[in-house]
Amino acid sequence: MTTVPTASLPVEWRDFFALTKPRVMSLVVFTGLCGLLAAPGTIHPVIGFTAVLCIALGAGGSGALNQWWEADIDAGMKRTARRPLPAGRMAHSNARDFGIALSVASVLMMGLVVNWLSGAVLALSIFYYAVIYTIWLKPRTPQNIVIGGAAGAFPPLIGWIAVTGHITLMPVLLFAIIFVWTPPHFWALAMFVKTDYAKVGIPMLPVVAGEQATRRQIFVYSVVLFAVSLLPWVLGGTGAVYGVSALVLSGVFLALAAPVAFRASFEGDAMKPEKRLFGYSVIYLFALFAVLVIDAALRNLGALA
Structure with missing residues (x-):
């Protein structure tokens, strides 16, 4: 210690x-x-x-x-x-x-x-x-x-x-988006700092289960995130502005998760796919929630018109 x-x-x-x-x-x-x-x-x-x-x-x-x-x-x-x-x-x-x-x-x-x-x-x-x-x-x-x-x-x-x-379905869905977003976001970081976690005995997934298992889990959660991010729109809690934006933003997230998940080795590229996914994951959440507010504002203006 x-x-x-x-x-x-x-x-x-x-x-x-x-x-x-x-x-x-x-x-x-x-x-x-x-x-x-x-x-x-x-x-x-x-x-x-x-x-x-x-x-x-x-x-x-x-x-x-x-x-x-x-x-x-x-x-x-x-x-x-x-x-x-x-x-x-x-x-x-x-x-x-x-x-x-x-x-x-x-x-x-x-x-x-x-x-x-x-x-x-x-x-x-x-x-x-x-x-x-x-x-x-x-x-x-x-x-x-x-x-x-x-x-x-x-x-x-x-x-x-x-x-x-009070608590309704919509804020629970917002909770669920961040809840599902957190594992692929943090595991992407943990992939290129796993040596630090191993040194201090913290059982992060890349340390305990290995890189292959972590990559699979990142992709699985990215797929789930894609689906969960669309639920506010599918269930009528938002308009098309949010829905289309969530479709695009989550699609890019999934596309960046794929090279992290399906390659055999991390050698020789300084963890570029993992770093790209981690960097985008932060932008993703900011953008998704910003669009949520824009969508709500546009719907309110439409109701007043």
Whole structure:
């Protein structure tokens, strides 16, 4: 086990910001905002802003708790060794207290200002990521990303509930899209950083089951994602703008997953197909949810005309 250095450098605001995993948070905030904007009904702009802020704070808090718990693991991985805790720029207790403070504040603010159902689902998402995924699933099973993918799928559901105050089929479908998207997205990354995971004993699928099995699973989930992404349109929750866009975007996703799945060797190409799929998977989710909002806006304009 890698020893995490004790804090010896002055803590800066950038270190606290890094604890929130800003890259991950940007996707979380965006999908939460899209769920809010696509939901039927209206919400006061201040309350809507508060809801999105709470989603961001909750995501940041759970990210900080994740890094607090995994500091020794992060220290052993090249990709994460420069984070505040393994680099010795922050005391463990500071990261823990910061994560708890953000998490509690986000849930209380969401409940008091928006509604308590959205606050309860936000609390569940924080608990799911910080405890169920980080502490329980990640170090124990290669299915950690499959089951743990629910943690990142909550934001559009929370945003929808912030507007409507209840859960219907449509936000559940948005949850399902991100849930199914997570395995091929993360396994594509895990393919070219698997050495790091093996070194610290994390049983990611490429480490435990091997490359061939992981490639097959990436393709299977990409096929499922293709189908699930179309369900909001097929079931009448969106219009043709979303439907056609989802068809194209998911078709490209599937086309990029195919060379990852059906080749015999990764040698000699610096994992280019895997990196292309990983890069596109981020663009895919941003684009799909952006189109969802555009489709909802166009349908609302059509209803007013």
